[in-house]
Amino acid sequence: MRNRNQKRKFIRLSYVLLLLGLFPTSTIARPFVLVLSQDDLNIKDPVTDGVSDSDPTDSDFDDFIDSDAKPDYELDPGSWSPIFEPSTNNSPYFNSSSSSPDEDVENNNGENFDLIYYLGVKKMVTAARRGDERGMAEAAMEIETAAAAGHSHSQSVMGFLYGMGIMRERSKAKAFLHHYFAAEGGNMQSKMALAYTYYRQDMHEKAVQLYAELAEIAVNSFLISKDSPVIELVRIHSGAEENKEALRKSRGEEDEDFQILEYQAQKGNAGAMYKIGIFYYFGLRGVRRDHAKALAWFLKAVEKGEPRSMELLGEIYARGAGVERNYTKALEWLTLASKQQLYSAYNGMGYLYVKGYGVEKKNYTKAKEYFEKAAENEEAGGFYNLGVVYLKGIGVKRDLRQACNYFIPAANAGQPKAFYQLAKMFQTGVGLKKNLPMATALYKLVAERGPWSSMSRWALESYLKGDVGKAFLLYSRMAELGYEVAQSNAAWILDKYGENSLCLGESGICRESERHLRSHALWWQASEQGNEHAALLIGDAYYYGRGTERDYDRAAEAYMHAKSQSNAQAMFNLGYMHEHGQGLPFDLHLAKRYYDQALEIDPAAKLPVTLALASLWLRKNYANSFMVEFIDSLPELYPKVEAWVEDMIMEEGNATILTLFACLLTVLYLRERQRRHAVVAGGGMAPQQPFEQAVLAGR
């Protein structure tokens, strides 16, 4: 009895407050937080629910999925990988038309639409690179002929062109239709785009189905015994400035750290060999994926007895990634790794026993023992696998509560496979109360790790090579698929480099209004997904009327959005708007409250807030004095001052706040001067001191 109580307690604890972080916080705007309470549970009877008949899952849930290392162009048909990674994708598409076996759409003349498609995309990418409007127009025409004949991948690209307004008049409806038909025809990227469209419109029934399918493909591409490293979606900007630190780490073979590592590896350092192998195997840190090089490094490392490389060799042989699949060898390597206390290797061994691969016969008891061994040693994969064992009743009595109990710590450890299972429970209402929005959000996180995320690597690689136009095209495509980081990267590139004719619009190089509109739309999407910098920019755009009509109400709305994410600058701006009655009711009391909140969130805001409070005080006490009129005229002065501040002292950070305070400082300075009746020679010089302080405060 006591034992049972203890177990209860453990269960409750583990359900109550869960922080889920699938991605390291630097790559996601807002860490994803999932809070489950007892109310979310939907377990009728913890002992016998295994046989509940209303339960649609048995055929529905995946158990241990056969994990194949399929190339991108098979998992993600129509993928642009043959263009960007020809070496790892020995794709048939650039071969003559007869060579593609499962090829579908050919017209009477035997024209191969796949070929037209790939040549078209290649032309499009080249044109984007050089801002070549004629090339882009030709590419669009060629792709359109294939699309018109029903070639789904071409339809998907047309969806993109219509969605962005590239060489075609921007049209949400046409974009939707093209993606819809492309998705019907099996194009995964259009499925992503469509799912994201539904998701944005809160059409969860439709979104959840598409995301479920995509998430399943993503999960299938993961490793067996543990998580593959996150495909790094690098945010290339930090606020308004280039994110130099992140970019430095992504220079692949040219990065100094990588070269040092390589040097150490060549000197015989096994750990370094393993790391380099990982970089090549997954294509991390800007290194090109290269299974052959990876394998060579792992083989060297295992000679030195490096256990993590043994485990990966086990994975590689089990998946047949770049080698002939051989389960016997896989088991050998995994066993060797496990003997060196690398507990995650037990997951791989358990998997082989569940499937009966490379062993005499299936042995569920043994499999469970291995998973338990991994779990006892805090291996998240062990928890996940035990969850599946109980979910499916593999060698044990089916027990949903137990399954949940195991999935949750696995999810908390960031196991995307566990996210997938929880999403499925939320979707079907088995084990957890049906909750479609939650299921959609979880599936989306997993789906975004699917093979289509390779685009982010190519985009970053292009950006680092100075090929900003190509990077912009790729980030724009990913933006359409719903990747928040890509949305903000694309918007940022457009703001920063947009005048260099990399933006191709309806009929050639973007007009200024087109550019503003597109950047606005991208920031808007990023802001919807919790990017507070974006929310702030949207607010600014409305406040100053950039790229859109000046609209204080919408500015306030956007600032509110950023405020809900505890952004000090947004709070400050809200205070400012209350103080001036712009977009928000004139309310000095509320203004003060916002200023105070800004200070609470960000102590660095002290100086600005102090100044703002001073201006508030002025306004209260000298309502109609010339001082107040002067402050009110500041927004008109603003643009000039901003340019000056940026030229003079801004290296990083956003100029908005600073400029505002610079102005206020000037005001205070003038006031001080009046009060003292002091004559200051060279008045223009004096404010410099406070300016520098303001810069410090803004950081």
Ligand SMILES: *[C@@H]1O[C@H](CO)[C@@H](O)[C@H](O)[C@H]1NC(C)=O
């Ligand atoms: C084209 O096909 C042949 C055989 O069908 C193959 O050997 C060759 O590698 C392929 N070329 C490309 C570029 O995929």
Ligand SMILES: *[C@@H]1O[C@H](CO)[C@@H](O)[C@H](O)[C@H]1NC(C)=O
């Ligand atoms: C698989 O590996 C084992 C042991 O290394 C070897 O004996 C066997 O011949 C291999 N099988 C195949 C099909 O290559």
Ligand SMILES: *[C@@H]1O[C@H](CO)[C@@H](O)[C@H](O)[C@H]1NC(C)=O
């Ligand atoms: C399965 O493994 C267990 C534990 O390792 C062992 O006791 C049992 O004999 C095995 N069963 C079969 C059928 O091999």
Ligand SMILES: *[C@@H]1O[C@H](CO)[C@@H](O)[C@H](O)[C@H]1NC(C)=O
């Ligand atoms: C910061 O805010 C200003 C407006 O304030 C906006 O125009 C700009 O794009 C943002 N970036 C900068 C300067 O950080």
